[in-house]
Amino acid sequence: MDYMTILLGLFFIWFLVSLRRTKSSKRLAPGPFPLPVIGNLHLLGDKPHISLTQLAKNHGPIMNLKLGQINTVVISSSVLAKEVMQKQDLAFSNRCVPDSLHACNHSDFSVIFQPANSRWRTLRKIMNSHIFSINKLDASKHLRTKKIQELIDYCYKSGENGEAVDIGRAAFRTSLNLLSNTIFSKDLTDPFADSAKEFKELVWNIMVEAGKPNLVDYFPFLKMIDPQGIRRRMTVHFTKVLDLMSGLIDERLKERELENHANVDVLDALLNISQDSPEEIDRNHIEQMFLDLFAAGTDTTSNTLEWAMTELLKNPHTLEKAQEELAQVIGRGKLVDEADAAQLPYLRCIVKETLRIHPPVPFLIPRKVDEDTEIFGYTVPKDSQVLVNVWAIGRDSGLWENPLDFKPERFRELEIDVRGRDFELIPFGAGRRICPGLPLAVRMVPVALGSMLNTFSWKLHGGIAPKDLDMEEKFGITLAKVQPLLAIPIPL
Template sequence: MDYYTLVLGSIFALSFLYTLAKLCSRGNKKLPPGPSPWPIIGNLHLLGAKPHISLANLAKLYGPIMSLKLGQITTVVISSSTIAKQVLKHQDQVFSGRFVPNALQAHNHYKFSVAWLPVCPQWRTLRRILNTKIFSSNRLDANQHLRSQKVKELLAYCEKCSQEGKALDVGQTAFKTNLNLLSNTLFSKDLADPFSDSKVELKDVIWGIMAEVGKANLVDFFPILEKIDLQGIRRRTTILSGKLFKLFDGLINERLEEKRMFHGERSDVLEAFLNISEENPEEIDHNHIKSMFLDLFGAGTDTTTSTLEWAMTEILKQPRIMKKAQAELAEIIGKGKPIEEIDVSRLSYLQCIIKETLRMHPPVPLLLPRRVEQDVELCDYIIPKGSQVLVNVWAIGRDSTFWDDPLVFKPERFWSSDLDMRGKDFELLSFGAGRRICPGLPLALRMVPVMLGSLLNSFNWKLEADIEPMELDMEEKFGITLAKAHPLRAIPSPL
C-alpha cells in the first residue's frame, strides 16, 4: 500500500511541477491569443484553400494580433494597420528576417536572392545594386522609351484582336508585355512574341515557380520532413528554376563572348552587373546575377500582371467606372492618344482605380513571410525566437474600422484621400514597408497606370460570350501572389 501511495504521490508531484513550469513559461512568454491547437497538426486544419481569408476571419475572433501553431511552427498574424506599422516601421529591424519556404532551397536560390537573404552586408550590397542600376529615377527615365514601345506593341495586338472581333486573355497579354519590358531592360532583347503563342513555355515556367513556392508545403510546417520532400514541391521547383537558370547562363555566356569579340558595351542591366562582377567579384557573382534575374522575372511579371487583370476585371464589372475613366482620359490626354508616364500625375481617377485595385486585390496578400531571430516583445506579447510573422494586407485593406463599404470596389473613396502606396501609409500596404519594401515599386507605379490607361483610352471593352457584367467571375486563386482563378477574357472594340 505504501508503495502505491509513493508512486501516486510522485506522479501527482511531477504533474504539479510540470503544470507549474508551463504556467511560469506562459507568464514569461505570453503569446498573442489564438485558437487552441490540435495535437501534431496544430491549427493547420483552419487555413483552408484561401489562407488570407481564413486568417482574416480568425482575426475577427482573436484580434488583430494572433498566434497559431502551424505544425511545429509558431506563426503570428498581423491584421491591422496599427500593429503593421509597429512591426514594419518602429520594430522593423527585429522583424526583418525571412522565413524561407523549403521550395527555395532549389539551386540554393535563397542564399543568393535579395528577396530571401537575411538583412546582412551581402543583402545590402544587392539591394544597393538594384536601387541604382534598375530602379533609380535616372535609370527609369533612361528606359522610358522601352516601356513606351512595349505598350505600343500591346495596343497593336489589341487592335488586331479588335479587327478580328476576337477576345484576348488580358492576364496573358499583360504578362507578355511585362516580360518583354523586363527582358529588354535586362538583356536588350524580347523573350516573348506578343502576336503569337510562341515561347509560352517561359510564361508557364515563371508561373509554375510562383505556384510551387506559394503552395502549402508540409515541410515548411514540419521541418523534420525536410529531407523527404513529401509533396515533391522542391523537386518541381528545382526543375522549373533550372530551366530559367539555363536560359540566364546562355544569355550571360553570349554577352561575355560578345564583349570578348567586339569590345563593345550595351547599356542594359546585364552589362552593368557583369561589369560590377568583373571589378568587384566579392560583391556579386554569376549566382547572384541569376538569382536576381529570377526574382525580377517572378515579382516583376506576376504581380504587375495580377494587378492589371484585377483592375480590368473590376472595371468590366462596373461599366460606369470605365466610362468615367475614359472621360477623364479624353479630356486630359485626348481620345485615342498614347499615354506617357509624365501624364499619369494628371489622371486622378485612373490613380484612384489603381489604389482601389491594390486595396481589394493586393498582389501578395500575406506579404513575404518574416521570421524573428530572437524573442521580441510586441503589444505586451512575446513573439518567440524562430516564429513566422505574416502581415495580412488583404485583411487590412478590408478593415471596416477604417474603410467604408470595404467589400465594394469604389475608386471614388480615394478622391479626397492622400493615402500613398509607397510604404508610408499602413492602411495601403500592397508593396510592404520598411527595409523589406518591394524594390520594384518605382517601376510598378510607372508601368501599371500607363498600361491600364492606354487600354482604356484606345478601346472599348466587353466580356466575351455576352456575359453580363454582374455575372463576371471574381474567384481568387491563392499562391504567393493572388491571381484570378479563371482568366479574364475580353473583346476590344474601337472607341
Template structure:
C-alpha cells in the same frame, strides 16, 4: 521494394510521433516559463497538426475571419511552426516601421533552398546580411533609380505600343484578349529588353506561355507551403517528393545562366560596347568579384522577373475585371482620359499626374486585390515584444494586407469597389500609409515598386483610351467571376477574356 515502401510511409509517422512526445514535454516547460510573457491570442491547437485544419485553400480569408475573433495580432500553431498573423494597419505599422529590424528576416520555404537560391536572392537573404545590402544597392543603382527609369522610358513606351498593336489585331478579328497573358508578355519583354536587350516572347503573338507557366508555378509553390514546411522534421524523407517541383526554379536559373554565358562570349569582341543592365552587372562582377558573381546575377534576374511580371499583370487584370463589372466607373475613367489626352491618343508616364480618377482606380484595386496577400512571410530570430505581446523566437510572421484592405473599422463598405473613396485622400502605396501597403514597407519594401508605379497606370490607361471593352460571351457584368487563386501572388482563378472594340 517492400522495405522501401515500409520506410517511405512509416518513417514520417515515426518522426511525427517522436516529435509529438517532444512537443508535449516542451509544452510543459513552456507553461512553467511563460508566466512572465504574454503570447498573442489564438485558436486552440489540435495535437500534431495544431491549427492547420483552419487554413483551407484560401488562407488569407480564413485568417482574416479568425482575426475578427482573436484580434489584430494572433498566434497559431501550424504543425511545428508558430505563426503570428498581423491583421490591422496599426499593428502592421508597429511591425514594419517601428520594429522593422526585428522583423526583417524571411521565413524561407523549403522549395526556395533548391540550388541554394535563398543564399543569393535579395528576396530571401536576411536584411541584416551584408550581401543583401550590396545586392539591393546594385539593383537600385542599375535599374530602379529615378535617372535609370527616366532614361529607359522610351523602351517602356515601345512595349506599350506593341501591346496596343496586339489588341488592335484582336479587335479587327473580333477576338477576345486574354488580359493577364497580354500584360504579362508586355512586362516580360520590358524586363528582358532592359536586362538582355531582347524579347523573350513575340509581342504580337500569344507566345511566352512556357515562361509564364514556369513563373506562375514557382509563385504558387512558394505561396503554398508543403508538408515539410509545417513539419521540418520530415526533411529527412521529403514525403511529397518536393524536389520535382523545384525543376521550375532550376529551369529558370539555367535560362538566365545561358544569357550570361552568351553575353560573356559576345563581350570578347574588340568592338563590343556595354549596352544594358546585364553588361553593367557583368562589369561589376569583374571589378568587384567579392560583391557579386554569376550566381548572384542569375538569381537577381529571377528575382526581377519574379516580382515584375506576375504581380503587375495580376493588378491590371483585376482592375479591368472591376471596371467591366462596373460599367459606370469604366465610363467615368474613359471620359477623364478623353478630356486629358484626347480620344485614342497615346499616353505617357507624365500624363498620370493629370489623371486623378485613374489613380484612384489603381489604389482601389490595390486595396481589394493586393498582389501578395501576405507580402513575403517574415521571421523573428529572437523573442520580440509587440504591443504587450511576446512573439516567440523563430516565429513565422504574416502581414495579412488582404485583411487590412478590407478592415471595416477603417474602410466604409470595404467589399464595394469604390475609387471615390480615394478622391480627397492622401493615402499612397509607397509604404508610409499602413492602410494600403501592397508593396510592403520598411527596408524590405518591394524594390520594383518604382517601376510598377510607372508602368501599371500607363498600361491600364492606354487600354482604356484606345478601345472600348466587352466581356467575352454573353456574361452580364454582375455575373463576372471574381474567385481568387491563392499563391505568393493572388490571381484570378478564371482568367479575364475581353474583346477590344474600336472607339
C-alpha cells in the same frame, strides 16, 4: 489499462503542462487552441488569406498560431503593421524562407530571401542603383513606351478579327518583354503571339509551389524526405529559368569579347561590377537576381492589370468615368505617357483601389524574428514566422467604408499612397524590406491600364453580363483570377 492508453494519457498531461508553462512564461498573442502535433494547421484551408482574416475577427489583429512545429504570428491591422515594418523594422527584418526556395540554393543568393546582412545590403544597393533608380527608369522610358504600343497593337489585331484578348496573358507578355529589354535588350517572347504561355506557366508554377502549404515548413524534420515533392518540382522550374539566364549571359560575354557590343543595359552594368569588384557580385548572384526579377516582377504586374480591368468591366460606370478623364486630359485614342499619369487623378485612384482589394501578394513575404520580441504587450517568440495580412487590412471595415465595394472615389479625399508610408495600403510592403520593384510598378501599371482604356471599349467575351463576372481568386504567393479575363477590344 493497456500501455497505449497510459502513453496517450501521459502525452496529454505533458502537452497540457508544456502549454501552460509556455503561456505562463511568455504572454503570447491570443489565438485558436492548438491541437496536438498539427497545432492550427487544420484551420488554414485552401485560401489561407481568407481563413486567417476570419480567425482574426475572433482573436484580434495580432494572433498567435501553432502551425505544426512553427510558431506563427499574424498581423491584420494597419497599426500593428506599422509597428512591425517601421517602428521595429530591424527586429522583424529577416525572412522566414519556405523550404521550396532552397531549391538550386536560391535562398543563399536571392535579394528577396537573404537575411538583412551586409551581402543583402550590397545586392539591394546594386539593384536600386542599376535597375530601379529614377535615372535608370527615366533612361528606359522609351522601352516601356514601345512595349505598351505593342500591347495596344496586339489588341487592335485581336479586335479586327473579333477575337477576345486574354488580358492577364497579354499583360504578362508585356511585363516579361519590358523586363527582358531592360536587362538584356531583347524580347523573350513574340509580343504579337501567344508564345509566352510556357514561360507564364513556368512563373505561375513557381508562385504556386512557393505559396503552397508545405509539410516541411511546418515540420522541419521532414526536410530530407520532401514528402510532397515541392522542392523537387521547384528545382525543375528554377533550373529552367536559370538555364535561360545563363545562356543569355554566355551570349553577352561572347559579344563583349568580340568588342561589338556597347554597354547599354542592366546585364552590362552587372557584368562590369562583377569584373571590377567580384566580391560585390558574381555570376551566381547575377543569375539568381534575374530569377528574382522575372519570377516576382512579371506575374504581380500582370495580375494587377487583369484585376483592374476585371473590376472596371464589372463596374461600367467607373470605366466610363475613367475614359472620360482620359479623353479630356490627353485626347481619346492616344497612349498614356508616364508624364500624363500625374494629370490623371481618377486613373491613379483606380490603381490604388485595385491594389487595396487585390494586393498582389496577400501576406507579403513572411518575416522572422531572431530573438524574443515584444509588440503591444505580447511576446513574439524567437524564430516565429510573422505574416502581415495586407489582404485583411485592405478589407478592414474599421479603415474603409463598404470595403468590398470597388470605389476608386474613396481615394479622392484620402492622402494615401502605396509607397510604404501609409500602412492602410501597403501592397508592396514597407521598411527596409519594401519591394525593390515598386518604382517600376507604379510607372508601368497606370500607363498600361490607361492606354488600354483610352484606345478601346471592351466587351466581355461570351456575352457575360458585368454582374456575373467571375471574381474567384487562386491562391499562390500571388493572387490570380481562377477564370482568366477574356474581353473583346473595340477601337474608340
